Amino acid sequence: MIQPKMIPRTMTPPKPFDLEGSWETVDLDWDFMHVRTLFGSIQNWPDLYKNMLVHLKPGCGYMEQVEIDWAPQCDDDSLPTDSALSQWASKLLDAMDQYGRPMRVNPEETRQQLAVAGFVDISETVIRACYNPWPEDATEKEAARWFNMGLSSGLTALSCAPM
Template sequence: MGECPVSPRSVRPSVPLNVGARPARPPSWPKASQPTDVNRARRLPVPAHNSNYLENGRYYHGYRRGIYQYPCDEPEKDRMDIYHKLFSVARRDMLHQAPVPHSGETRILDLGTGTGIWAIDMADKFLNAEVLGLDLVNIQPERIPPNLRFRVPRDYESPWSLGEDSWDLIHLRMACGSVTSWPELYQKVFSHLKPGSGWIEHVEIDMQPRCDDGTLDPKGKLVQWYGYLADATWRVSRPIAYDHRTRQNLQAAGFIDIQETVIRVPYNSWPNDPHQKDIGRWYNLGITEGLDALSFAPLTRVYQWDLNAHVKPLLEGVRKEICNRKIHAYNNIHIWTARRPQQ
């Protein structure tokens, strides 16, 4: 039976389904051989200033337009905060796994801070620490802890001027879809951590649909949607697909003590386990309310799809599948921690 999202206001991975083969295209999906897919996405008219602009009924920020493919409006801020709650539930209220010193000149950096909710919680927990959040767009609250600052607009793939060898923890979460080169970003993080004691903590959701019992149709809307989204974001060099080379990339950057934690994230409350059921309720809310935000820009800009003729009907089918408790599908959260060595 279906499961309807409710407003927040009122592990071990299996073998994934094969989504490498593209499903049948709607008539307007351009051929893969056409080189204009990426160029069209990059040649959209650019506003004369950095103010937000309306596209497909959602507001996007004008700063370096096209770098970030997702909205910056009130529904998107709600989605970010829902996902923060999801991570809190999935991690049993753990804000972080990497060690953070409670004394001394502790410095914590949050890359892609979004609404700043994680940074705010960390600033409240570590009252003597300096906490800094970076983001492309100013959607953070004005009232914040005194030991917290935000720097916006800031693109963390651009050169930093934040002090090398000086951070105890550098955190990033849900960055897939925003990063062009993980090796370069990890190297930048490495050089800014304190030698011997600085840690990176990187948290991602692998959005590739998984199912262990055959209840998910490999030709259904959910699998199709993920295939389209992964391809569209790959074409603009910011793939939303989880990078399975994370361990190798961290090692190549020089990190040691590399640890990975994987948590299963059901699409809804289908599991019998109470904790998994609770995770599923929050993930269902986050992803059903976030489908438009994730999909509108990649699918209309890259494929030139019509929003009403192609995108919205596809997303309606996806919502039905992820709310169906007879479909036992899930994603995985990956939590990576690693330390910069002394030498």
């Protein structure tokens, strides 16, 4: 589990456990749960969402999920479907589907699974992540540099994930 060096005194990080296993040993009444880039790791999202809700503080517990849509898109639809990047993403997403741990971002399906689990006040924020630092906005340009570095350094690992 990755934890920052400076943890507030009022926070006790949870003991590591298998998200898809039993939650019997997990403390109840969490204020906040954050999951990130787990698409491709979880086989049964409805069960995970149910477990999360049971362990959040009733009435005030908060869950946040951050995922990356690996299917490349362009604002002007100029990315050819036969580009190397499009082909790579398509093959990766298909392979993960076959493996039973999909990586596809499907907001409607996620929203429905959260609602069925009992979550309320469900909202979604989409943030554009550019592959290259071409944006003129300084913040987007910096984010694109970091995303490019992360993708470039993790491309082999992502590509081997379905194996």
